[in-house]
Amino acid sequence: MTIEERKERTRMMLTEAAAELFVLKGFDQTTVEEIAQAAGISPRTFFRYFATKDEVVMSFLWLKVDKLLGSLAVRPKEEELLESVQVVFRSSEADGNVERDRQLLRLLATTPSLRARWLIDGWESAVRLRPIIAERLGTEATNPRVALIANTLFMVAETVLDRWSVEGGDFVDELVTSLVLINRGGLFSRGDAPA
Structure with missing residues (x-):
């Protein structure tokens, strides 16, 4: 195991x-001492990886976001964006501890x-x-429509996650239903839909 692999393992x-x-x-x-003890390392080692407890919990959540973005990037380009989002989120659900994730999101809200x-x-x-x-x-990342789509996806996901963290249910179905509702004007579709 390389040094980088060991560091990544310790971070995880x-x-x-x-x-x-x-x-x-x-x-x-x-x-921090309890976290370090549970991970089998010293508090001093904890601070080599994270400056605060905030950073460690955010790191956990944003590792999930990194995985979602990576999965979305490799979906077939001809696939509709909403379909890709659904597939990516559904597969992330299967990869994790859904109940723990719900509780962490509730912690974020409070x-x-x-x-x-x-x-x-x-x-x-x-x-x-x-x-x-x-x-x-098939456009530039600086296109205003691209920014609108990206920001909309994150705001809808955050809104649905807030609700899901408290009420449960099927997060992916609710996310897709919300995005379909917003997409009635063609925002997420290919072509020259209005920005």
């Missing part, structure tokens, strides 16, 4: 341990420092989504 152990503890005890009640970070990072991820959308639409 920390994020998994933190996620479990945050769900079990709550964000404010969980200490912890002001995490909520603020989630919103900021969400907008940054929407910017990272633009080249993927632009390639699918």
